[in-house]
Amino acid sequence: MAIQLSEISTRAPKDMDKEATKVKTASLIEQLDELQNLLYASAKYAVLVIIQGMDASGKDGAIKHVFGPLNPLGVSAKAFKAPTEEELSYDFLWRIHKYVPAKGMMQIFNRSQYEDVLVTRVHHWINNATAHRRMKEINHFESLLQESGSTIIVKFYLHISKKEQAERFEERLTDSRKHWKFNSNDAKEAELWDEYRKAYEDCFARCDNPPWIIVPADQNWYKEYVIASTMVEILSKLNLQYPALKEE
Helix, strand or coil, X not given: CCCCXXXXXXXXXXXXCHHHXXXXXXXXXXXXXXXXXXXXXXXXXXXXXXXXXXXXXXXXXXHHHHHCCCCCCCEEEEECCCCCHHHHCCCXXXXXXXXXXXXXXXXXXXXXXXXXXXXXXXXXXXXXXXXXXXXXXXXXXXXXXXXXXXXXXXXXXXXXXXXXXXXXXXXXXHCHXXXXXXXXXXXXXXXXXXXXXXXXXXXXHHCCCCCEEEEECCCHHHHHHHHHXXXXXXXXXXXXXXXXXXXX
């Protein structure tokens, strides 16, 4: 079934209690910490977490608050910004492949290979045929990781409203702690909201193994709860065990 973002709420269900949910999230992060330790110790699987979303959707905050408390020996984060001149001289997946996780490691991508079928497409730097060909290559790439490298891939889309995005842009102008996040280009990109939505929905339809998890992200407390609960559920299913002592 095709994902239509306009039909999905950007907010928590009305019956969700904020304070109770924050308590649950704290407990989930403790569980995730133990699961990540098991992942690191057993070294049987790698975990790649992809976080995508519109500008100001809360990608940095999700990484800081959900994954930040985990053991940094086994967790790494990489933000993919505009490609460098060197990166552009290779195929579009070259810069991505360098950062895929080894067994035992958890790697978080803040933006990812999908930028090369989103930004490039919305700005007409590539045509639809090229975008669709790249999506097939992304599917092959993700299949390679999952089938050959025992990599668990989790893809989150942080779903915010246009109104919430505008309010967060305003905060970047008025809150001195967030001035560093301000980018004069954000307003121009926001004008392409509908085009980005369409490009994302095409990604959801064509690159769905594993499927995307749509995270209502207008409220940070709920966004963090959804991500933490999803990660705990996925890692718990691996039935990881600490390695036993070896007989000498």
